[in-house]
Amino acid sequence: MALFGKREKVVSRINRILIVEDEPLVAFDNEYVLQDAGYLVVGSVDTVEVAIETIHAGQPHLVLSDIRLSAGGTGLDVAQAAREAGVPVIFVTGHCPTEAKALAVGCLAKPYTQRDLLAAIDAVDAKIGGRNPKRMPRGFTLF
Structure with missing residues (x-):
């Protein structure tokens, strides 16, 4: 009998992510992270x-979308299209609109840390996989 048991490897359902963000520095940082x-x-x-x-x-597994975007339209439009395609959305925004709950799986409030972003994705992945999230990051609401 082993002193320490092996941890069960959880298969991630989220691997491919689309970033929808009109602030170049935020988009670049998210992409890098x-x-x-x-x-x-x-x-x-x-x-x-x-x-x-x-x-x-x-064919993303998840869309991270700001609400306010350049060149007309909003993240709500993006979320509607993603929903029709069966792709979950996390809004990353300074203010989560009331319509968000009907269109997204969660909302992460700006400003957020890299750790909070990754934890929010993990929480959504757990929910999609039928598991309870391990940690709910600060500023994140899971619908």
């Missing part, structure tokens, strides 16, 4: 039109 954590970033875009194209072409 996610790639460093082992995720594949299928795109980092700043408009609704390109986000919807990428949802259909890039």
